[in-house]
Amino acid sequence: MRRLFKLSLQKPELAGALLLVLLVIVFQVRSDYVFLSVNNIRGILGLLPETALVALGVTLLMICGEFDLSVGSVFALMPMTMAVLVVGGWPFWLAVGAGLTLCAFVGFVNGWITIRFDIPSFITTLGMMFMARSMTVVISGGFPPRIRPGEVPNWMFAGFVDDGNLIRASVLWFIGIAVLISLLLSKTNFGNWVRATGGFMPAAAAMGIPTGKVKIACFMICSVLAGFAGMIQSLRLNSFLPSIGEGMELQAVAAAVIGGTALAGGVGSIVGGLIGATLIRVIDNGMVMSQVDANWFKFAIGALTIFAVVGNAWLRRRGRAMKVETDK
Amino acid sequence: MNTPIIETRNLHKWYSGVHALKGVSLKVERGQALGLVGDNGAGKSTLINILSGLHHQDDGEVLVEGAQTNIRNPKDAMGLGIETIYQYNSMVPLMTISRNVFIGREPLKWSIGGFGILDENKMREDSVKAIADVDLHLRSPDALVGELSGGQRQGVAIARAMHFKSKVMILDEPTNHLSVKETAKVIGFVKGLKAQGVTSIFISHNMHHVFACCDRIVAMALGQIVLDKPVSETSIEEVSEKL
Numbered sequence: 001m002r003r004l005f006k007l008s009l010q011k012p013e014l015a016g017a018l019l020l021v022l023l024v025i026v027f028q029v030r031s032d033y034v035f036l037s038v039n040n041i042r043g044i045l046g047l048l049p050e051t052a053l054v055a056l057g058v059t060l061l062m063i064c065g066e067f068d069l070s071v072g073s074v075f076a077l078m079p080m081t082m083a084v085l086v087v088g089g090w091p092f093w094l095a096v097g098a099g100l101t102l103c104a105f106v107g108f109v110n111g112w113i114t115i116r117f118d119i120p121s122f123i124t125t126l127g128m129m130f131m132a133r134s135m136t137v138v139i140s141g142g143f144p145p146r147i148r149p150g151e152v153p154n155w156m157f158a159g160f161v162d163d164g165n166l167i168r169a170s171v172l173w174f175i176g177i178a179v180l181i182s183l184l185l186s187k188t189n190f191g192n193w194v195r196a197t198g199g200f201m202p203a204a205a206a207m208g209i210p211t212g213k214v215k216i217a218c219f220m221i222c223s224v225l226a227g228f229a230g231m232i233q234s235l236r237l238n239s240f241l242p243s244i245g246e247g248m249e250l251q252a253v254a255a256a257v258i259g260g261t262a263l264a265g266g267v268g269s270i271v272g273g274l275i276g277a278t279l280i281r282v283i284d285n286g287m288v289m290s291q292v293d294a295n296w297f298k299f300a301i302g303a304l305t306i307f308a309v310v311g312n313a314w315l316r317r318r319g320r321a322m323k324v325e326t327d328k
Numbered sequence: 329m330n331t332p333i334i335e336t337r338n339l340h341k342w343y344s345g346v347h348a349l350k351g352v353s354l355k356v357e358r359g360q361a362l363g364l365v366g367d368n369g370a371g372k373s374t375l376i377n378i379l380s381g382l383h384h385q386d387d388g389e390v391l392v393e394g395a396q397t398n399i400r401n402p403k404d405a406m407g408l409g410i411e412t413i414y415q416y417n418s419m420v421p422l423m424t425i426s427r428n429v430f431i432g433r434e435p436l437k438w439s440i441g442g443f444g445i446l447d448e449n450k451m452r453e454d455s456v457k458a459i460a461d462v463d464l465h466l467r468s469p470d471a472l473v474g475e476l477s478g479g480q481r482q483g484v485a486i487a488r489a490m491h492f493k494s495k496v497m498i499l500d501e502p503t504n505h506l507s508v509k510e511t512a513k514v515i516g517f518v519k520g521l522k523a524q525g526v527t528s529i530f531i532s533h534n535m536h537h538v539f540a541c542c543d544r545i546v547a548m549a550l551g552q553i554v555l556d557k558p559v560s561e562t563s564i565e566e567v568s569e570k571l
Contacts, residue, residue, distance in 0.1 A: 193432070208401065
């Protein structure tokens, strides 16, 4: 029992999870008990899968020891590419395929340049952030493409799937992808390589893991997830704007870090990333519902990021210091 | 006459203008425990980095069991049965023992194109067995390597190499930064290798450690071999003089 307690104290996502429960209770009371109402949960669930998908990819990449600032721009680039192609007469699915391929290519370039020239991914992806945003505006031609309602199957990605109009298809997409990535990380040899590469690269390389390829694969998965999330948002709003996703890159990093992912790599979990993303959405929404000035939102996220990291480190130290029987 | 298990012929290596290896030819006999000594920059690390696949020679040949080889990366070296244990570099502290034992060589339940689902039970059982085989007793294969002592980590690394049936084990400064007690343990592991017929190359700049467990001493200085004698025919004083 005590050992179980010790083990859970050392879980990196613990601080975030505790905070989430606490905040939900606080917001529920402060909002005169409407925070957990069906209408409000519907609002949270609309936005959550989009942020969370981006956070998921960033978490995976951070566990691998790299970093991606271009996800916000890719978030806009993918739906814009798709919309421009659809307007140009391409079938929907082909346009989706082309958009996601472009994302994979962006991820590949991020990874390849980072590995090939041995530069920090912070720099590579900062550059890519500007480039991808610029490309988005250029291909839109300055005017957002107009897609007539019904021309694309919005319902498959953003429509409600239940009678109560609570759960959107995007939630199901998100759950499916999250389970898949989580299994990839914990149950496959590729996941083992990702953790080894991010945990201690010289060891991974010495044991024959193709660390460069593993990192590039993570960059590509990260970009594709960001693009996919952007497409879901655009289809939900049924508008294709070149400005969506601005600032998202840092929210995604914050979500991963709040969920216990270490900036240095090797530590973290998909569940942690999900908890982090949920916390951000809960704070955003909860502050509005409790009638706090919305301009405090960024302050709260910032404070939370620092607090979560400090809290995690503290809990982990406490967990490690706890005495349990170490013999068999 | 026996073919040497590893033979290098006239190896040369330059690092951005520095001639780090100047024609090193060395024969390592099967089952031998070879101690490789030398000061920093003498070329020991360069030589073993070539054998373990981290670097490639600029000139010269490496023969394994009499056959020409082209070792391009660590995987190739491991495929030839050459396993290297580094001072720090062979374990990921944040991963469990069983995962560390199988890094890069995970047993899979099923796979497509080299990717697949880990066989975690097999990883756990085999790593417990491998560790017990080198006479190391740890409480659980699920403990993090970061929680082990330096000597225990080297023990796990050696257990890993044994599990994969390496023929040659290269130990690069395995006793650095270890306490006296832990060092004795690692030297014990190396002696155990000889008993099991595994060839070992033990690199250290601590003569006492090398003399304690090797049966042949090779000393390097300035990229060349300056002394090569059975341990019984030389002394720490003689070797130190040559460096």
